[in-house]
Amino acid sequence: MPFIPHTETETKAMLDAIGVDSIEQLFDEIPSELRVDKLSKMPAALSEMEVARLMSERAEQDAHLQCFIGAGSYEHHIPAAVWEITTRGEFYSAYTPYQAEASQGTLQLLYEYQTMMAEIMAMDVSNASLYDGGSALAEAVLMAVRSQRKKTTKRILMPRAVNPNYRRTVRSIVSSQNIELIELDYDKKSGRIIIDDDMANDVSALIIPQPNFFGVIEDVDTLTDWAHENNMLVIGVVNPIAMQLLKAPGQWGSNGADIVCGEGQPLGAPLSSGGPYFGFMCCNQKFVRQMPGRIIGRTVDVEGKQGFSLTLQAREQHIRRSKATSNICTNQGLMVTAATIHMSLLGADGLARVAASCHKNTVTLVSQATQISGVSAAFNGPCFHESVLYLNRPAAEVLEELTEHGILGGYDLSQDYPELSNAIVVCVTETKTEADIIAYSTAMQSVMHDLPIASNDQ
Amino acid sequence: MPFIPHTETETKAMLDAIGVDSIEQLFDEIPSELRVDKLSKMPAALSEMEVARLMSERAEQDAHLQCFIGAGSYEHHIPAAVWEITTRGEFYSAYTPYQAEASQGTLQLLYEYQTMMAEIMAMDVSNASLYDGGSALAEAVLMAVRSQRKKTTKRILMPRAVNPNYRRTVRSIVSSQNIELIELDYDKKSGRIIIDDDMANDVSALIIPQPNFFGVIEDVDTLTDWAHENNMLVIGVVNPIAMQLLKAPGQWGSNGADIVCGEGQPLGAPLSSGGPYFGFMCCNQKFVRQMPGRIIGRTVDVEGKQGFSLTLQAREQHIRRSKATSNICTNQGLMVTAATIHMSLLGADGLARVAASCHKNTVTLVSQATQISGVSAAFNGPCFHESVLYLNRPAAEVLEELTEHGILGGYDLSQDYPELSNAIVVCVTETKTEADIIAYSTAMQSVMHDLPIASNDQ
Amino acid sequence: MLIFQHSVDQRRNPSQSPSESAGEIADISDLPLSCLRDAPPKLPAVSEMQTVRHYTQLSQKNFSIDTQFYPLGSCTMKYNPRACNKYAMLPGLLRKHPLTPAKHNQGTLTCFYELQEMLKDITGMKEVSLSPMAGAQGEFAGVAMIRAYHDARNDDVRSEILVPDAAHGTNPATAVMCGYKAREIPTDKNGDVDLDALRAAVGPQTAGIMLTNPSTLGVFERKIAEIAQIIHEAGGLLYYDGANLNAILGKVRPGDMGFDVIHMNLHKTFSTPHGGGGPGAGPVGVSERLVPYLPVPFVAYDGKSYSVVTEKERPDTIGRLSAHMGNTGVLLRAYIYARLLGADGMIRVADYATLNANYMMTRLKEKGFDMAYPERRATHEFILTLKKQAKELGVTAMDIAKRLLDYGFHAPTTYFPLLVPECFLIEPTETESQYELDAFIEAMAEILQECHRDAEMVKASPHTLPVRRLDDVRAARQLDLVWKQST
Amino acid sequence: MLIFQHSVDQRRNPSQSPSESAGEIADISDLPLSCLRDAPPKLPAVSEMQTVRHYTQLSQKNFSIDTQFYPLGSCTMKYNPRACNKYAMLPGLLRKHPLTPAKHNQGTLTCFYELQEMLKDITGMKEVSLSPMAGAQGEFAGVAMIRAYHDARNDDVRSEILVPDAAHGTNPATAVMCGYKAREIPTDKNGDVDLDALRAAVGPQTAGIMLTNPSTLGVFERKIAEIAQIIHEAGGLLYYDGANLNAILGKVRPGDMGFDVIHMNLHKTFSTPHGGGGPGAGPVGVSERLVPYLPVPFVAYDGKSYSVVTEKERPDTIGRLSAHMGNTGVLLRAYIYARLLGADGMIRVADYATLNANYMMTRLKEKGFDMAYPERRATHEFILTLKKQAKELGVTAMDIAKRLLDYGFHAPTTYFPLLVPECFLIEPTETESQYELDAFIEAMAEILQECHRDAEMVKASPHTLPVRRLDDVRAARQLDLVWKQST
Numbered sequence A, B: 001m002p003f004i005p006h007t008e009t010e011t012k013a014m015l016d017a018i019g020v021d022s023i024e025q026l027f028d029e030i031p032s033e034l035r036v037d038k039l040s041k042m043p044a045a046l047s048e049m050e051v052a053r054l055m056s057e058r059a060e061q062d063a064h065l066q067c068f069i070g071a072g073s074y075e076h077h078i079p080a081a082v083w084e085i086t087t088r089g090e091f092y093s094a095y096t097p098y099q100a101e102a103s104q105g106t107l108q109l110l111y112e113y114q115t116m117m118a119e120i121m122a123m124d125v126s127n128a129s130l131y132d133g134g135s136a137l138a139e140a141v142l143m144a145v146r147s148q149r150k151k152t153t154k155r156i157l158m159p160r161a162v163n164p165n166y167r168r169t170v171r172s173i174v175s176s177q178n179i180e181l182i183e184l185d186y187d188k189k190s191g192r193i194i195i196d197d198d199m200a201n202d203v204s205a206l207i208i209p210q211p212n213f214f215g216v217i218e219d220v221d222t223l224t225d226w227a228h229e230n231n232m233l234v235i236g237v238v239n240p241i242a243m244q245l246l247k248a249p250g251q252w253g254s255n256g257a258d259i260v261c262g263e264g265q266p267l268g269a270p271l272s273s274g275g276p277y278f279g280f281m282c283c284n285q286k287f288v289r290q291m292p293g294r295i296i297g298r299t300v301d302v303e304g305k306q307g308f309s310l311t312l313q314a315r316e317q318h319i320r321r322s323k324a325t326s327n328i329c330t331n332q333g334l335m336v337t338a339a340t341i342h343m344s345l346l347g348a349d350g351l352a353r354v355a356a357s358c359h360k361n362t363v364t365l366v367s368q369a370t371q372i373s374g375v376s377a378a379f380n381g382p383c384f385h386e387s388v389l390y391l392n393r394p395a396a397e398v399l400e401e402l403t404e405h406g407i408l409g410g411y412d413l414s415q416d417y418p419e420l421s422n423a424i425v426v427c428v429t430e431t432k433t434e435a436d437i438i439a440y441s442t443a444m445q446s447v448m449h450d451l452p453i454a455s456n457d458q
Numbered sequence C, D: 001m002l003i004f005q006h007s008v009d010q011r012r013n014p015s016q017s018p019s020e021s022a023g024e025i026a027d028i029s030d031l032p033l034s035c036l037r038d039a040p041p042k043l044p045a046v047s048e049m050q051t052v053r054h055y056t057q058l059s060q061k062n063f064s065i066d067t068q069f070y071p072l073g074s075c076t077m078k079y080n081p082r083a084c085n086k087y088a089m090l091p092g093l094l095r096k097h098p099l100t101p102a103k104h105n106q107g108t109l110t111c112f113y114e115l116q117e118m119l120k121d122i123t124g125m126k127e128v129s130l131s132p133m134a135g136a137q138g139e140f141a142g143v144a145m146i147r148a149y150h151d152a153r154n155d156d157v158r159s160e161i162l163v164p165d166a167a168h169g170t171n172p173a174t175a176v177m178c179g180y181k182a183r184e185i186p187t188d189k190n191g192d193v194d195l196d197a198l199r200a201a202v203g204p205q206t207a208g209i210m211l212t213n214p215s216t217l218g219v220f221e222r223k224i225a226e227i228a229q230i231i232h233e234a235g236g237l238l239y240y241d242g243a244n245l246n247a248i249l250g251k252v253r254p255g256d257m258g259f260d261v262i263h264m265n266l267h268k269t270f271s272t273p274h275g276g277g278g279p280g281a282g283p284v285g286v287s288e289r290l291v292p293y294l295p296v297p298f299v300a301y302d303g304k305s306y307s308v309v310t311e312k313e314r315p316d317t318i319g320r321l322s323a324h325m326g327n328t329g330v331l332l333r334a335y336i337y338a339r340l341l342g343a344d345g346m347i348r349v350a351d352y353a354t355l356n357a358n359y360m361m362t363r364l365k366e367k368g369f370d371m372a373y374p375e376r377r378a379t380h381e382f383i384l385t386l387k388k389q390a391k392e393l394g395v396t397a398m399d400i401a402k403r404l405l406d407y408g409f410h411a412p413t414t415y416f417p418l419l420v421p422e423c424f425l426i427e428p429t430e431t432e433s434q435y436e437l438d439a440f441i442e443a444m445a446e447i448l449q450e451c452h453r454d455a456e457m458v459k460a461s462p463h464t465l466p467v468r469r470l471d472d473v474r475a476a477r478q479l480d481l482v483w484k485q486s487t
């Protein structure tokens, strides 16, 4: 029996010990009219060998496309050591570290993770992860509202330049709590958020994406100071790779952001069709008791030896139940394990190089692509990591044709921004070579001008 | 610097401590006329990301051919757990267990391995591995000669039905020691070894392959008894998967084989272009002091607690130097780790099923293929795991054409057996489905009769 | 030692970063200085080997399923097959961008679709969405759908979600996140929901009830049909917390019990790894009436190809709970697990999980331990109360839990559910052998002896772990959440 | 506990075996009964989880590079990059049958060819064959080629191979396997070969000499040119044992020193894992005159494609040392390592391996330890002798080695080379940081104090490992090599 060790003899002995005749008898408290006795649509068992073949076929079924999409998920190099260590049984198959003495490995690692994230964001504290970037932003919104109890309304300024899927997620999650999400538009030239004093009244928080969904670098100092002047909290939603080069949220404006969250995927998680990734969240010390999710503290044992344990548990559902800061329980521990090892392997130097290389590659691609007639840069401000291209044809068509050249050419913005119906956002990470970038422009050239497909574009 | 942790400051401090000005100075004992100062043909360093891409391209460069070759290396299912545990740092990056107290993991595993192998072979003892099947046979020959010190000559009967690459290996390795290797022919009908009383005089050992290189099952009882009657030792060279069903060497004839060796690859090692695999060797207790390679013994520590250590080291080169039983030092430890876990995961039941499935698949393929006109079975005896097919065209041509159907169709015997110029040996392991076997016969049918290639044979 | 304490300024790992010619960092001089960071973050500057060694050593300080028996009630710590990891991590799968057009991602979508179908079969629900990222998010999705259902009917007086007092903390917390009040319903002395109290609590304000069945008390809620009737008659809906699904696979289906919505913890029943705290996956299944509200995205199949269903096709959806389709890598592991087990294997999970729990309960009774519900069958788990020992010997459930660690066993869940004093919630799972169960039972018996002989030693345990008992009060009072060079 | 002790008859792991319909084993009734086994072997019948747990737990009882500093002289225990493992285990590479026609295996053959070329560059030899499966087999190949060379010239009076007394045991053992007598040459007081003794030993019977340079004494053999001249003039050839190549990468090449043949231990210098005892790889390189004898197979390149060279193309080859091209998976790891380091990286290996060794030697001297060759530079390793401590304090090198284990350091190589009494051969390698070296040095100093304070405690060490000191005599006398149910 797959994964069940019992032999018939043992089963018999165990039933005898219990004093029943059959396993079936152990289910006798279930009202018989409710009982079923089979699963009718589940297929029969496969052996591991059969599953291996099936999965290998499924994995290879789809074309090997070169990926130039970012839009929240980024293809970065992940050192081999990251997942070889992360999948060690002692990390992989451990539970949440409730028994601290038997979980010092995971706990210390999480404490190190918190330190790294707080350092990158220049914030006081970090939690030990949330589900993903989108849901982390929703939790940040809830946290901001909780922290602004003096406000009479629950209003949040959420720029349209925030990842549309994050905005959707925030909406789904906070909507039952009477929170009003007010959209801020972006400037059609620069691609940056437009602030509006008329909207500034009795608002709990302003969300600032950096870079924003278009890859555009926001003027975070001005935005932050404006928000603080208007008694809003500032929620930064940032890309951790970008933060290696760009000003850390803790240093935005005069006083820094109050809450920072975002998608941790660029730190060691593979693209993997969208998950598992992890959401990170940092904040100022004064908001720590409003933070959702697990937090690890350093303490000492009865002999005075350093040790680590879950702390501030009184915020959490298993202690506080309906008064908890969030219902989150299981988080994304293993992804954080990977991220911690990833950051340790690259170090600040390596991560900065990754960031710089992404920037340079994107600038290179944009400058090549915009040579092609019919392709132009959408915005005029500096960008990081990704950038919006205007096309003189519908984006969906162009992208589909690019796949015939083996290229996933970007993300079609028309789905979320009707006014950008001919625009795509492209992303070039450090994984792309000069030749890859040239292959992209060449393919774009032939797609835009209906040239024949070159013999082998990959 | 890749994998070197030193910073400039540290390097300077270390040089100061030593009292030299530069690293260069540490090489001042090397005669200057011998010094070089660069490597001229080595390429520059690649990053891990670049290497990853390079290797992925190399790995995918060659067609994905369905493999029907055996001939000493067998494609078997390997449970995922095998290599996930084997490559744990504590196994992967440990040295030979000379410091027993710090190596109980490896040592106990090896003791368990010895037990499993002795059990499969029905022999008294096992060593902890040799390089591969071919070199293990060479060591077995040397061991037999050492154990037969009363003989006036050093003669070994080595059937032609033994794997030709093993025979070549034996020849390379034992040739400087005045050992005479006498070939025994095979019966052209049955494919079995022919014994010859005329050759039986003053021979140290008879080698018995089971199954032999043609996949034919030898009459091991008769061969063993004949050898023993003629004062030869019997060296079995066997496939460990076959031994799950076939009579174990310890039970051959009236007294069993004396030494058993073979290729361990079928127990958890991937095909991997030929290595690393491992050679196994078992023998009767009375020959244990003649055995080459490491042997682990169970003992107790000063408190009486069970522990394991390398034993009978007085046979080995690091103690006995020129009088050692072999020069072997580094063996194939990690492959044995994999094999032990593999055997533990499959158990006797699983391994027997693998063996039976291989047998059934081969029988199925042979019966299908021999329906094709121009294809016939070469030998009439029972076979295991692989089988020889006669073709009415040169084997090399047929095999090359089969690759166009995505099939590695077998091994061309003409290279080693000129009399079998139109013959191939095919192998069908448990990894092949009914559909794979049909694809093979269909492809063979079209190749033999010059039919067009079906649209998608894979 | 912390990884930061291995750090030495200027140390680099060039193999792990993109190399520019001459080793320089890529040019970013086009970025305005004002937006740049003034100093790099102080991440550890350590060698690759130091990283590997540090985290390998740290890992050895953990208990885990791969090294220990872990009878943690409600958590279903069963063997996580290595095949699930290996084949979910095939390069072709990891390489897929979540925004890849469905046309170019059929292999992965096939797996998701088939998983949806299998979960429907197991739960008896009409449709399934895989996207919630853990049980709690599944709960959120479920209660949000209940809310959407009432809203769609303009039934806006419903303000309460009923929750048994034995419920997991995520249940009331979820109710509140969805804008409801959580109202507790007491348990009767046999571990069933107190029906009188339930009747008294139900009313027009009742949006629904969240139930686990078998409950977290380790017993099957026998009056489930009656409960469903009471709630449905009041216009409320029933939410099924599927954390305990392991107990009933192929035996009884939430859909047949009358539930309208269910979440499943794939990291429990489907054996995806807990990973030291996640990631999990909490797919939701719904009955007919909640179909329009199902969270997006999920996968549809038209007989020819697989597509992703979004807000466009489902305008009434409660929406998206994450940027994409949740923890897809976890879903792949669950899919592989389900294929390895097949229909019969799934049913056997319930069989043997239940056998193991009842066996342990019987044996522990024989050893002198008291059960919270001695007259009931254990389901896949059961509760033992150490009230007597606490009173007579002065040792708490916590003390015995810590002492078990010294014996090489992870402790059972302690002090949950809160209504049972000094309790152990014990869930052996089907993947443990009789041998291991017996060893645990012997250890429990031995510790009981120790409590008589030397209670102080037990209270001072653990003695053999990397640390002794930790000062949690200090941890919370003198918050040290981030390492600073000076400390 | 042994894996066999978890075994229960009849237990099966169906996921891991091919399934026939109805769970039956495939039909083998066509096989004659007489050739069948009467009972299956008694392998452990354990569950997948029991296997995983057992071997995971066992692994934790090992020291390893991934967990400890391992200054094992002559063994070059440096960091084994994880990338080498991951990318050598890509499914496309593992799937290749060794008898795949070269035409369909160009990707793998490219790697092998490029590795051959890099090894030629590093060693200064004319041709390289990758096939020997470890150092000792490389030695065998080398000496067999020396023999083939003499034989081809009908020079059949040569019967001796000269070997310094400091040589590794494989050297004399190999000479004998190749049909030669091994004759020992003494070392002079500075660690160089005693030239007078060498001159006296050399004669028409001399087939060649086997040398390591730097020698296993941790010093560079300065008179190598003179030695080469002496041997060559006598008609002998020079064999280079490349175990210590780490010390001289890009600094000096065996080919330039006058060697005719060399083996390299890729599991040392090229950082392929030791795996608890192997597999390794011992490629051989040769000078012009030995080219015809190179072991097959190896890879050739005609500017268009890669092919495998066999006995057919090289009729004078010493032949094949294994069924195929040796430990190909190890070769791939070495190839990846070489590409990650590149030319400059290779040279830096020698630089920093030498720096680390000289630094440790200096510091340990300061701490009061005696060096075997205090006037010499350390190469990548050096020898410390505990003769004085043995005499004065009654503690042996073995005792201090065992005590180091308690401190979390693997012991250095002890009692080798044999000519230095109570010796530690210490090789830190380039991948260890100053921090780790200092920690080791402090531990040594501390242990020295302990020897003064409490020699008995040191002699009774280790105290903190899974077992205390083992009874090796009993192991050899009461042979217990195979577990039996009854014991």
Ligand SMILES: Cc1ncc(COP(=O)(O)O)c(C=O)c1O
Pocket (backbone or CB within 6 Å): A328, A329, A330, C074, C075, C134, C135, C136, C137, C168, C170, C212, C216, C241, C243, C244, C265, C280, C281, C282
């Ligand atoms: C009964 C019960 N409900 C809900 C949950 C929450 O699930 P998750 O941790 O996946 O969010 C758990 C998990 O511990 C549980 O045991």
Ligand SMILES: Cc1ncc(COP(=O)(O)O)c(C=O)c1O
Pocket (backbone or CB within 6 Å): B328, B329, B330, D074, D075, D134, D135, D136, D137, D168, D170, D171, D212, D216, D241, D243, D244, D265, D280, D281, D282
């Ligand atoms: C100096 C020296 N020569 C030869 C060898 C033998 O190499 P291998 O163990 O790879 O056979 C060793 C290995 O320890 C060695 O140190």
